[in-house]
Amino acid sequence: MYADNRHQRMQHLRELAEQAMRQGSSDSVPAPEVVHDLPRALEDLRIHQIELELQNDELQRAQQQALLASTRYQMMFDHLPAPAFLLDAQGRVQADNQVARDWLCPNDRARLSPFRLTKALQREDRQKLLRTLADSSSGQSEQVCGVRLTDAQGVQRWVDLHLMRLPADFHADAHCTLLVRDRTTEAARQSERKLFQALLDGSADLITASDTQGRVLLANQALLQMLNLPLDKVLGQRREYFMPLRDAILHEGEHQQVVRSGSAVTVTEQWHGNNVGGVRQFMTQKFPLRNDQGQTVGVGCIGRDVTEQIMTQKLQRISETVFQSASEAIIVADIDGIIVRVNPAFEKMSGFSAASVLGRSTRILRSGRQDQHFYTQLWEHLRACGHWEGELVNRSADGGYYTVWSSISAIYSAHGEVHGYIAVQTNLTPLRQAQTELVRMASFDTLTGLPNRALLLDRLGNLLSISERQQSPFGVLFVDLDHFKEVNDTMGHQVGDELLQLIARRLQAALRKQDTVGRMGGDEFVVLLPATDASACQAVAQKIRTALQQPLALTNLPHYRPQASLGLAMYPGDGQSAEILLRNADTAMYAAKAHGRNCAEAYSAAMSAQSANFIAVQSGLAQAIDHGEMCLYFQPRFKLADHALEGAEVLVR
Helix, strand or coil: CHHHHHHHHHHHHHHHHHHHHHHHHCCCCCCHHHHHHHHHHHHHHHHHHHHHHHHHHHHHHHHHHHHHHHHHHHHHHHCCCCCEEEECCCCCEEEECHHHHHHHCCCCCCCCCCCHHHHHECHHHHHHHHHHHHHCCCCCEEEEEEEEEECCCCCEEEEEEEEEECCCCCCCCCCEEEEEEECHHHHHHHHHHHHHHHHHHCCCCEEEEEECCCCEEEECHHHHHHHCCCHHHCCCCCHHHHCCHHHHHHHHHHHHHHHHHCCCEEEEEEECCHHHCCCEEEEEEEEEEECCCCCEEEEEEEEEECHHHHHHHHHHHHHHHHHHHCCCEEEEECCCCEEEEECHHHHHHHCCCHHHHCCCEHHHHECCCCCHHHHHHHHHHHHHHCEEEEEEEEECCCCCEEEEEEEEEEEECCCCCEEEEEEEEEEHHHHHHHHHHHHHHHHECCCCCCECHHHHHHHHHHHHHHHHHHCCCEEEEEEEECCHHHHHHHHCHHHHHHHHHHHHHHHHHCCCCCCEEEEEECCEEEEEECCCCHHHHHHHHHHHHHHHCCCEEECCEEEECCCEEEEEEEECCCCCCHHHHHHHHHHHHHHHHHCCCCCEEECCHHHHHHHHHHHHHHHHHHHHHHCCCCCEEEEEEECCCCCCEEEEEEEEC
């Protein structure tokens, strides 16, 4: 309001002055109103002049304050310890400080060129900066980390850029301030730390550092993997946090010994627990960690797992014990066949003393029973395969002969080169007797001499594999003697055994060489007919039935005619596994018995269904009886002539 009034007065004074000047130039008498307003106009002019002078003083003070503030700002800007810039929205430099010029243009004291900063950045970092400038909003702080900046000396620095967008009225061309934080030294140290940690983590040994109180300061990856714990769960913790208490107490005692003595020690330590895979043995070197003043501030540990080494030494001692106490003769020879070591069993078996054979060729044991061609093949096979075994006839010290089963193996160096041989020889006479008896007991029926159930199933398994590969059928016959129980019960088990032996011989005589007949147990026999179709199997079944019906002489039964029921199952139609084929052949055999015995039946799916139904009915009846679900119904019977009651029919429902 005051400014408007003043403006009006000034406008009025200007008009009066112009009017007075016009009248003065025309020599006319001024108008009375002009003469009347002139003193007042002069007074207003003096007041206006005073106001202008006051405004001028205020303007000068404001200019001085602005200049002082600008100077202070520039001094602060220039004395920042880090490079600082004022940038526009395109990243052009509008202002910079002294450190920025020292970095990018030390020889030019003037302001940097607009694009000097962006040219110093790598291309991808330059794009990152421009995107941040475009996205930043007023008053918002943004940071661009890990930027590569090349200074005036061509040195590449790793820096972080901190940006703050300026308000619109701060500077016409300025968009934001940018401070540069040099992380080159920090990045180098970080790289060194990573390299140091990589070296520690690359070691298979357990590496740790602890303070004097036993708190972990450093741990490598091998330790963390063994403990199955992350680093943050180990650092700062004492041993009992991640070790069994017993181990922690023992380890802490050795730790404190190093702290007190200031000397390094090497100890063998044990680690127990599931997290380390049982009990592990470590050969650990513990040494003091000292500061710049030589004071012990902690203990470093480097532990190597020697569990396998200790186990190897233990096994070596065991091997030596076995070598000395083995009942088999052991001969160790070099690559040329020169004997370098024998065990006591060799001396006992051959009659040669160790002193008499050491340093001599293994040829001194040759008996002459094998020719040179045999030994040539032996050595060729041994050099090609690294192992040979077979029978050898050796000569003893008294000139006699003894037969051994010799197993010869090459001894390899760490580089895979043969540098010797070891032979283990067993006296075959007692071994063969035992093996023969074991094979006979394990694979053959003691009564009939036929393959027993185990051997029969093994041969059936092999036959399945061959037939599947060759896509060829084969048959399985299940043979069961009819009325065998009556023979046993009437004539005794001795006659029953005699009958089984004769039946076994007749079955073998009726079959081909490639066929197999075995005794499953009791009076049950199984016949395997490889590479035979259904019609041929039926013919074999009839041939067997005819052969078995021929009279034979038994004790107290000179003309006994045996009979048998036969069931036939075919691969692959009636089953593709040993279990199913045998089960279906057995089902067919029971069908033959149901049809009157002394016949052969081929398996069909209906037999299994009928058998399953029979079992279900039988099981249901038994369950009904157990639960009282059966009752009797009596139906009277009358004579037709006189209707007299003569009895009753009983129904079970």
